[in-house]
Structure formats: C-alpha cells, structure tokens
Amino acid sequence: MRLIWLITTAVLFTASSYFSVRLLLQLADDTATGIAYGAVAIALALVQYAALPYGIRGWSQGRHFSAGIYFVTWALLTLLSIAASAGALIGDTQQQQHLQHTGSLEYQLLTSQIQQLQAQASSIQTTAKTDSENGYRSRALKTLDKLPAIQDQISALRLQLSTLPASSNTAASALFERIARQLNADPDQVMTGAYLLVAVLIELALTVSVSALSEGMAIKTKDHSPKKFRIQKNTEQIRAPSIPTPTINKTEPGTFTAQLKSLIRPPDGRPVTS
Numbered sequence: 001m002r003l004i005w006l007i008t009t010a011v012l013f014t015a016s017s018y019f020s021v022r023l024l025l026q027l028a029d030d031t032a033t034g035i036a037y038g039a040v041a042i043a044l045a046l047v048q049y050a051a052l053p054y055g056i057r058g059w060s061q062g063r064h065f066s067a068g069i070y071f072v073t074w075a076l077l078t079l080l081s082i083a084a085s086a087g088a089l090i091g092d093t094q095q096q097q098h099l100q101h102t103g104s105l106e107y108q109l110l111t112s113q114i115q116q117l118q119a120q121a122s123s124i125q126t127t128a129k130t131d132s133e134n135g136y137r138s139r140a141l142k143t144l145d146k147l148p149a150i151q152d153q154i155s156a157l158r159l160q161l162s163t164l165p166a167s168s169n170t171a172a173s174a175l176f177e178r179i180a181r182q183l184n185a186d187p188d189q190v191m192t193g194a195y196l197l198v199a200v201l202i203e204l205a206l207t208v209s210v211s212a213l214s215e216g217m218a219i220k221t222k223d224h225s226p227k228k229f230r231i232q233k234n235t236e237q238i239r240a241p242s243i244p245t246p247t248i249n250k251t252e253p254g255t256f257t258a259q260l261k262s263l264i265r266p267p268d269g270r271p272v273t274s
Contacts, residue, residue, distance in 0.1 A: 005213045012206040017045045019085035019199075026091055041084070048077035052207065053214035078203050085199035090192060093172060101164075110161045114154055121150045 024037035055070030101107060124147050131140035173187075176194065180187040 002213070005209050009206065009209040009213055012202055012209060013045065013049065016081055016085060016202055016206060017042055019088040020045060020081055022088040023084045023091065026088075044077055045081065048074055048081060049206065049210045051077075052210055056211065056214065078207070082196070082199040082203055085202060086192070086195045089195040089198065093191060093195075097173060104164075107161065107164060110157055110164070114157045114161070117150050117154045117157070121147055121154070124150070 020041040021038045024041050025034045028034035028037050051070040051074045055067045055074060058064075058067035058070060124143055128140040128143040131137070131143065172191075176187045176191045179185075179194075180190045183190065
C-alpha cells in the first residue's frame with residue numbers, strides 16, 4: 001500500500017508542478033525569466049507539500065502555533081496551485097482552439113482575399129504616385145478613385161473574419177459545448193468551471209496521498225524505534241537447612257537420655273554409653 005501512495009504522490013506532484021510551471025512560462029518574456037519562474041514554481045510546490053506533514057506532526061505533539069503556520073502556508077500555496085493548474089489548462093485549450101480557428105478553410109479564404117485586396121490597394125497607390133511624378137496628375141487622381149472601394153471591401157472582410165465562429169474539433173471543446181447547451185450557459189464558463197474542478201481534484205488527491213504517506217512513515221518509524229530491555233536479576237533465596245528435632249517420648253524411663261547420647265558422638269564415632 002505504501003508503494004501505491006508513493007506512486008500517486010509522485011505522479012500528482014509532477015502534474016501539479018508541471019501546470020504551475022506552464023502558467024509561469026507563459027508570463028515570461030525571455031528564457032532566463034522562464035527558468036527563474038520555473039524554479040520558483042517547483043520550489044513553492046515542494047514547500048507546499050513539505051509543510052503538510054510537519055503541520056500534522058506538530059498538531060499531534062501539541063505545538064499548535066507552529067502547526068498552524070504550516071497549515072496556513074499549505075492552504076495558501078494550495079490555492080495558488082489550483083489557480084495555476086486551472087489557468088494552464090484553460091490557456092492550453094484556448095491556444096488549441098485558436099490554432100484550429102486560424103487553420104480552418106473559411107478563415108484561410110477570408111485572409112487570402114484580404115491580402116489580395118491589400119496588394120491591389122498598394123499597387124494603385126504605387127501607380128498613382130508614379131503618374132503624379134511623371135506629370136499625369138489627372139490619371140493619378142482617377143487611379144486613386146478606385147482606392148476607397150477596395151478599402152471598404154477590406155473592412156467588410158475583416159469584420160466578417162472577426163465574427164467568424166470559432167470551430168474546434170477537440171473532444172474537450174465538444175464536451176463543453178454539449179454541457180453548455182444542456183445548462184443553457186456559455187461554453188467558456190463551463191470550460192473554466194470544469195478545469196477548476198479538475199485542479200481541485202488534483203490537489204485534493206495529492207493532499208490525501210501525502211498525508212497517507214507521511215502517516216505510514218510515522219508508524220514505521222515508531223515500530224522500528226529502539227526498545228529498552230530491562231535486565232531482571234534472579235535472586236536466589238537462601239533457605240537455612242532444617243534440623244530435624246528428635247522426638248522425645250516421655251513415657252519411657254531413660255528414653256530422653258538415650259536419645260541425647262545417640263546424637264552426641266565422640267570423634268571416633270562410637271556411641272556414648274554412660
């Protein structure tokens with residue numbers, strides 16, 4: 001299970017960092033600025049999910065103030081990451097839509113007509129200038145009379161080009177348009193809401209993965225902590241040997257004296273007789 005949490009954490013962290021870097025790279029003007037923005041995005045992502053385990057650990061240990069600082073840092077960076085991920089997704093989708101829009105056949109035809117009319121207008125201006133320089137002013141003025149009609153055609157084509165509906169063949173755009181028709185909403189608003197939801201889910205899943213991984217590591221560390229072995233000393237109880245007490249029969253005469261003599265023996269081992 002720990003391996004699963006480790007894999008999900010790595011994948012989601014990479015995705016979140018990638019979207020943040022993509023958004024900041026779009027704001028960069030040159031390569032050096034882009035590298036700096038990318039490094040900042042990765043550093044903020046590392047701080048974001050390094051602060052969460054420390055906050056959980058500090059709160060469990062009763063250090064609520066420092067844990068609160070960690071939690072606030074994590075929350076602010078999470079909101080920033082959500083905005084960055086959603087912004088990167090929206091920017092990529094809009095770029096794809098723009099490329100498909102400018103690459104459509106109708107757009108190309110209108111652009112070609114505008115370019116041809118602009119070439120005609122430039123040719124008319126050149127001809128009129130040449131006639132004017134050579135003394136043919138009346139012919140130059142007559143040539144310039146054709147210019148307003150061409151300019152009107154160019155303006156009409158540009159207006160038609162600007163009002164040309166955007167066409168997108170991507171699956172995401174088709175899905176957003178279908179949802180927008182069902183909800184009677186703007187497709188761009190549906191796209192923004194959907195990408196915000198995706199960004200929130202990425203950060204939520206990453207938070208769960210990091211929390212589970214840090215909790216598992218804490219349990220593993222606790223299980224492998226050094227144990228204190230107590231050395232118990234076995235004390236032997238020394239018991240004094242019991243000395244048998246002779247049984248004295250007081251009913252028989254001379255018995256007491258005979259028993260004492262049997263207990264007291266001289267060094268040679270012979271019994272005492274008197």
